[in-house]
Amino acid sequence: MATDHDATAPTEAPVRLLLPQVLPALVVGIGSALLFLGVSKIAEELQSVLWETLPDALDVGAYSSLWMICVLTATGVAVGLVVWKVHGHAGPDPASEGLGGPPLPPAVVPGLLLASALALAGGVSLGPEQPTIASAIALAVWLGLRAAPGAPGAFWASLAVAGTFGALFGTPVAAALVLSEALVGKPGRGSLWDRLFAPLIAAGAGATTTQLLSDPSFAMGLPPLTDPGWGDLLAALVVAPLGALFGLLGCYAFPHLHRAFGRLRHPMLMIPAGGLLLGLLGALGGHLTLFKGLHETEELVGSIGVYSSGELARMAVVKLVALLVAAACGFRGGRVFPAVFVGAAFGLVAQALVPEIHPAVAVSSAVLGVLLATTRQGWVSLFIAAVIAASPAMLSLLCLATLPAWLVVTGRPQLELDHEGNALR
Structure with a gap:
């Protein structure tokens, strides 16, 4: 560039x-x-x-x-x-x-x-x-x-x-x-x-x-974190690398899924088969797991307390699998927006399991970790996580949370393949 x-x-x-x-x-x-x-x-x-x-x-x-x-x-x-x-x-x-x-x-x-x-x-x-x-x-x-x-x-x-x-x-x-x-x-x-x-x-x-x-916005309406404490820092340092580990599961699975679709050889077999699988996944995960995920993330975050930890975990897993299927079978599109939904759902799982974690800390830290795993774009991951938090006080926590999350993802497979179908590192 x-x-x-x-x-x-x-x-x-x-x-x-x-x-x-x-x-x-x-x-x-x-x-x-x-x-x-x-x-x-x-x-x-x-x-x-x-x-x-x-x-x-x-x-x-x-x-x-x-x-x-x-x-x-x-x-x-x-x-x-x-x-x-x-x-x-x-x-x-x-x-x-x-x-x-x-x-x-x-x-x-x-x-x-x-x-x-x-x-x-x-x-x-x-x-x-x-x-x-x-x-x-x-x-x-x-x-x-x-x-x-x-x-x-x-x-x-x-x-x-x-x-x-x-x-x-x-x-x-x-x-x-x-x-x-x-x-x-x-x-x-x-x-x-x-x-x-x-x-x-x-x-x-x-x-x-x-x-x-238009009206572009990544602000999700999370309650702002005004006075972060040691507990918030600890939560960010734990949730971000856990989100990165969750994202890495998809990175490890991606080349295998890509090879499986590749055996169908023809786009009129590969992509419709992927579409059918995406439909089944949508039926399993619900309508929030469809589409690119930006408006769905806002709706999900706006309903904190509505879904159980099990329901949130199901949506996080379904969305991650849907992202892998869509990218592996030949649909044309990017991975940043759906990865944001995956991170938000994962963060809400953490917040549902440990209600003491502030929602802004849980969601933005998990989004940071998942994006680091799936994009390896450090600055963009930090930027998106900070924008989602919509709280200046979160920036220092996210900068620190980036460090253990980066240690988790660096040198690991990326959500991108070379032209031989092997994962980039």
Whole structure:
């Protein structure tokens, strides 16, 4: 994601080199946000038809077991057709794709976005981040190299990543954290802030566009922690690594599940089979375990005390398995949003078992641990956990809780495979 123009350039980029980057950064940031909002809007409209209009017309329960199984299986068939027949096959195997990567050919983008929108609408346990970022990179690099052939593709890619992260989270902070982590140790001219200058503009433009046209929020309405004590610190230090261990269970299982679906060989077998399994899991875990998980997490957290520890544990396990199935069988989507639900449910299990733990400590610490295990993005995991807590007093606890959780996950299998199907470490 580096924005290097020339390794031999001066160590400090002067203003005359930074100012020309402003307009491209604004254009890419706004474009990335509009791409994200457009896909999300199409998915929401289709979701309304599948889960409200059609059940009402057929006089069936929108979240009855039969309807969930039918819709998710049909979604698998629809996505399978896109992967099979649409040009570019909706991009490479999503099990081996992270947030970013080399730019795809622009002709792949329509199929990738269509597959993602269908999965989002149909209730698949994946988020919009990976397909949206991959599509934004493809379009930004393709158009950018034609508009300014002298700028390297990595420059345009970094703007697309930053703009999309800003749009996804409604703030440029997450993009700054991701890019600063990616730039560590990479050669390039100028200071870190010189190299972040244009991406931060793109992230700010993407975030502002989303805020003006939508209402992004990771705040879950948790009661704020105003005066943390030693008990809160102990709880965070215990819950975060336990959440990381729970997330790691999925990381260890992922390559085996991917190989099992791979034996079916054809997308019209793999993805519909995955859809059927997701429908059965939805019937087992309930409607909160469907979809990408952001609104469902808010609903779950807003009902503290309603569900027993057993019910919460069931939802955490079902959602984790659903995330693994969706990512392993070939559905296109990201893993951050459903992992947040997994962490929130796990944290509420801890809070239900030990009521003395403050809900904000339990939920945000568990989300931190699960995200560290499933993404290995330390800064983003910390950022999301802190935003969910919505309490400045939690930040110091989460920073400390990151340390034992990171010791649990470092060097362990990731929720991402190489092109031979082996887990990355």
